[in-house]
Amino acid sequence: MTAIILKDEALVSRLRRGLLDWYDAHGRALAWRQGARDAYRVWLSEVMLQQTTVPHAAPYYEKFLTLWPTVRDLAAAEDGRVMAEWAGLGYYARARRLLECARVVVRDYDGIFPANEADLLKLPGFGPYTAAAVAAIAFDLPANVVDGNIERIMTRLYAIDTPLPAAKSDIRLAAAQWVLPERAGDWPQALMDMATLICRPKSPVCDQCPLAVACLALERGAPERFPVKLAKLPKPRRYGVVFVMLTGEGVVVERRADKGLLGGMLGLPHTEWVPSSSPDVSGEVARNALARFRDGGGNSITKDAPSVGDDAPTPPPQAGEDQWVVAGSYEHVFTHFALTQEVWVRRLSDEETASMLRANNAWQILPLSEKALPTVFAKALKLKDQTVTPDLFRSNV
DNA sequence: GATACGTGGCC
DNA sequence: TGGCCAAGTAT
Structure with missing residues (x-):
């Protein structure tokens, strides 16, 4: 159990503003960020991006949106067609649950995603990450979004050296300190972009990091050491x-x-x-x-x-x-x-x-x-x- | 908590 | 080239 050192609020507030400024200037223009925020599009992109890189998911996102522009269209699709369109993207349970979820949203919510994290979490294929991400990005709610990117930032910022996944509860506590209602939807996306472009798994670019002055891992000299992970078993x-x-x-x-x-x-x-x-x-x-x-x-x-x-x-x-x-x-x-x-x-x-x-x-x-x-x-x-x-x-x- | 569950890119 | 890595969820 790592003790999380609470940073003083003024510093957190200043760094938070600095990261949002960085995001405004350098954030990526991804397809699912274009136009008005639409829960269906946010959800579709989030599911496709689970354990999947942006370049791999992007063409699938465009194709699905063309074939099924709304959740009602997707809910009415044939199972086999949806599975076929998912071919090559991997983790195929996502596609089955995507379709199942679309049908639940149409049946139980009249085709409108519930605008709260608790109800989102009950939907098929929604876990803690996706429920928080859709709540924040689609509905601008101050949800504590924690994905692999944000885990990396938080373990470095606070030098959390407990190996994953045991560190997850500490990481959630750390991330929660940064969440505010102001720009609630931009915040996790700013973190994720910064994690991808600057706070990278290997060779992070710390001299460009808006949070560098507060980063304990950088202060100790080996940010790429975080997050610590348990050794993997050999693959049969x-x-x-x-x-x-x-x-x-x-x-x-x-x-x-x-x-x-x-x-x-x-x-x-x-x-x-x-x-x-x-x-x-x-x-x-x-x-x-x-x-x-x-x-x-x-x-x-x-x-x-x-x-x-x-x-x-x-x-x-x-x-x-x-x-x-x-x-x-x-x-x-x-x-x-x-x-x-x-x-x-x-x-x-x-x-x-x-x-x-x-x-x-x-x-x-x-x-x-x-x-x-x-x-x-x-x-x-x-x-x-x-x-x-x-x-x-x-x-x- | 541990394990099942895809794929492609990178070094 | 083999291991690591990428916006996790379900059981």
Whole structure:
């Protein structure tokens, strides 16, 4: 428990004004800051920006606003369309909760976001940060907005050396000292811009910082040491095979279960992602997966797949198995594990396609021109494009 | 409190 | 090149 040293109010007041002056002169002209403040736009941008960089989120924000200009438009959208538009942005639970929240706002609030932090906090996908940010930025309420940027500023300002996340309560207390009703919406944005442009994680530019005279970390000589974080556990590696089944109309994809990794997204059928490549993922594991696809169960492949090393009976080779082309393999790093995946490609006849779709009701055909897949699967199609011979695309094989 | 949950850029 | 980092939330 770090004791927060209360700064004298006159100093806080002066520094606060200095940071707002800096923001007026140097704040970023981001798309969601243009025009009148609109709770829907503020909320949309905040959700997209969770754990996501501004350059990555910006084009998605523009596209969503074009497709669904109001919360009512979004609430009326098809689930699959929203998920497809989110593809590539990551943390897909955000998209499911975004849609759920839009529908709650329309149903319970007549399409108008509640203008108080407590009610915002109850909405799907709203946590302490987003509720405070929307309250402040959309409704100009003096909420205590604390995100990773503001955590960095506060741990440096007060030299809080308790490792995160244990330091969060102290950080909140520190940040709360700076909140005032005057320019309540600009304040957190000024802090976040300053944290991004000046109080950066690495090589902070302290000689440009409006708060430098009060910064204990700077005074002690190592501001980049803050915030202190607990060491991360090593990231395990897993292995799998992904199947690119080409048809006359596109590629076979499955709608994934709503919960868990890539929940609610379209994906390519794939084997279980096993912790070891031994004895042979691209042999027995792949063969078992293909057998399940033939018999149905393509949407539960991770649930009842035998793990590598089990002496589950190897099914007889399928007819046409030799038509698979191994396009290569690639790596994809998720939050909590790294995946090495081999890409198997083959052309399905119309009969096989019909049979596969009958057996696996979560499967459908996605035109190759559509960009609806999470990056982990988009990479497989890209690898296919780079390596597979054109004759696989012919309509009759 | 610990863990699950994506992706891309940077050094 | 592998680890770190980015406007967190849900369980």
